[in-house]
Amino acid sequence: AQTVTQSQPEMSVQEAETVTLSCTYDTSESDYYLFWYKQPPSRQMILVIRQEAYKQQNATENRFSVNFQKAAKSFSLKISDSQLGDAAMYFCAYRSAWNTDKLIFGTGTRLQVFP
Amino acid sequence: DTAVSQTPKYLVTQMGNDKSIKCEQNLGHDTMYWYKQDSKKFLKIMFSYNNKELIINETVPNRFSPKSPDKAHLNLHINSLELGDSAVYFCASSLGTNEKLFFGSGTQLSVL
Numbered sequence: 149a150q151t152v153t154q155s156q157p158e159m160s161v162q163e164a165e166t167v168t169l170s171c172t173y174d175t176s177e178s179d180y181y182l183f184w185y186k187q188p189p190s191r192q193m194i195l196v197i198r199q200e201a202y203k204q205q206n207a208t209e210n211r212f213s214v215n216f217q218k219a220a221k222s223f224s225l226k227i228s229d230s231q232l233g234d235a236a237m238y239f240c241a242y243r244s245a246w247n248t249d250k251l252i253f254g255t256g257t258r259l260q261v262f263p
Numbered sequence: 264d265t266a267v268s269q270t271p272k273y274l275v276t277q278m279g280n281d282k283s284i285k286c287e288q289n290l291g292h293d294t295m296y297w298y299k300q301d302s303k304k305f306l307k308i309m310f311s312y313n314n315k316e317l318i319i320n321e322t323v324p325n326r327f328s329p330k331s332p333d334k335a336h337l338n339l340h341i342n343s344l345e346l347g348d349s350a351v352y353f354c355a356s357s358l359g360t361n362e363k364l365f366f367g368s369g370t371q372l373s374v375l
Contacts, residue, residue, distance in 0.1 A: 183363075187304075193353060193366035237304060249294075249319050251364065253306040 150175045152242050154254035161230045162262050169225045169257050171240030174232075179245035182216065182223045187256075188236040196238070199223065201245070227259075235261045269354050269367040276344055277375055283371045285340045286354030294318075294359060295337035297329060300351040300369070309352075312331050312337055341372075349374045 151174045161167035173182070184196040199207045199216050206214050211231075215224045227234055240254040267288045276282055288295065296319075297309040311319035315331040326342045337356075341348060354367040 165343075191351065191352075191369045191371075193355075196365050198363060208298075239306065249311045250296075250308040250321070251298075253308075256304045 152254035292356035
């Protein structure tokens, strides 16, 4: 069975600085998708970024980018120029390309942003 | 316009009661889900429906019964509520199973 591990329960960053959130996963599959979701205090789950495993190029979305290391099964999220609104829980998630009906989530990292 | 809406947002009830949570999506999606987020923020899928047909039932107690009257709705009924059912329940939808999920804002269930 696939698992997703986020080893940092909490992280903090100064406004305008850069922070990296770690995620590792375990799978025997070669084709899958990886996601980062943001959950602010409003509780809404918001998709931040998505990576297809067959793509070598790292996904980017404005200030958010990933470092996808397929051999190491690592999928870290880098937030550049951090803003106060980035403060939230961040969840890494995995979805198989074969069994596509469910997302498997990590335990989350709480990010605090200080002015 | 809310894409995935759940009601109620908060639900406080006594042990042993029966309660329902409703979910509606106006995105034209054909797949809907229920996820449970426990007190430690861990999210796990409970059910998945595609075109009103059950696809996934992740070893959820049979006190939980999802019902999908049409593709735009997936309701969750819970019988004989227990303390351990206290959690935030998220509805989500997608177009097919390969596309990204849109989540509702969650229903916080507290069982006393």
